[in-house]
Amino acid sequence: MPTVSGLVRGSEGELLSGVRVRVYRRDTGALIGAGITGDGAESDDDWASVALLLHLDGEDGATTFLDSGPNGRSLRASGAARISSAQSVFGGSSLLCDASSSGVELIQSIPFSGTDEFTIEGWMYPLTTTTYSMLCGNAPSNVQLCRVQSSNGAIISALSGSDVLSATGVSRNEWGHFALVRKSGVLTMYYNGVALASKNSTTSFTLNYVGRGYNVSGHQFIDEFRVSNGLARYDGNFTPRNAPYPGPASLPLGFYTVDTGEFSGECYAIALDPDGGETLPDLLLRTTPV
Numbered sequence: 001m002p003t004v005s006g007l008v009r010g011s012e013g014e015l016l017s018g019v020r021v022r023v024y025r026r027d028t029g030a031l032i033g034a035g036i037t038g039d040g041a042e043s044d045d046d047w048a049s050v051a052l053l054l055h056l057d058g059e060d061g062a063t064t065f066l067d068s069g070p071n072g073r074s075l076r077a078s079g080a081a082r083i084s085s086a087q088s089v090f091g092g093s094s095l096l097c098d099a100s101s102s103g104v105e106l107i108q109s110i111p112f113s114g115t116d117e118f119t120i121e122g123w124m125y126p127l128t129t130t131t132y133s134m135l136c137g138n139a140p141s142n143v144q145l146c147r148v149q150s151s152n153g154a155i156i157s158a159l160s161g162s163d164v165l166s167a168t169g170v171s172r173n174e175w176g177h178f179a180l181v182r183k184s185g186v187l188t189m190y191y192n193g194v195a196l197a198s199k200n201s202t203t204s205f206t207l208n209y210v211g212r213g214y215n216v217s218g219h220q221f222i223d224e225f226r227v228s229n230g231l232a233r234y235d236g237n238f239t240p241r242n243a244p245y246p247g248p249a250s251l252p253l254g255f256y257t258v259d260t261g262e263f264s265g266e267c268y269a270i271a272l273d274p275d276g277g278e279t280l281p282d283l284l285l286r287t288t289p290v
Helices: none
Strands: 003-007 020-025 031-036 050-054 075-078 082-084 094-097 103-112 118-126 132-138 143-149 155-158 164-167 176-183 186-191 194-200 205-210 220-229 255-259 267-271 285-287
Touching (some): 003 267, 020 255, 031 255, 050 103, 050 205, 103 220, 118 143, 132 220, 143 176, 143 205, 164 186, 164 194, 205 220
Antiparallel strands (some): 003 255, 050 220, 075 103, 082 094, 094 220, 103 205, 118 176, 118 220, 132 143, 132 205, 143 155, 155 164, 176 186, 186 194, 267 285
């Protein structure tokens, strides 16, 4: 498919992001396509594997939650689940679950077959004000993932009543990175990038809650939560990422590309001022799509 591409620069030669570029036919002046210059943001090379991505940013007390992943899953608050500015790792807010049956419900649950590799991860601040803290799980079924015992820091991940991992050494009342990974049939539980326990696992299960699980209402803050299905992101100890999880691939800073459909004749490319919508002074490009 023919395309027109190039860079948009400001008055001092700096590359500009978020600028809309329009491409017109030279012969008739008809608009044939438009695009926006990229911001060069870091991207996730395995974006297609992301089944759920919650940044958990928002106003204090909000009960609306957004899946920023490629599926855009529908979510709803359960119990007293809400956005809180009292604690966060990134973005100034997080999910707070501090009452019975509180969590974020996935309207469409995420299924995992017994042969699926996966990575379920996020930051959690376990509270000591009650019995348990819980990263995620399945409320009707016996699924509890990264459940922390508030009294002694013991951690359990159960895909079923018999497929269980357990360890100790988790800190309460502070943030920690939790990850559950299945690779080549081996399930491993990580805390702050260190493997705590592993076992063989071929259990099928579904995930339908963040912040609660089977027969347990977790009490905790949760931030930056991600599920990757079909991908084991970690194979051994690792350093948790010190930034929000990235999104899909972005165009390089200042770069644009516009699909011109079937037209392959001479074109003009014109950039619009991102502030006022006016045409920038200079013609960007007179070219033939390639």
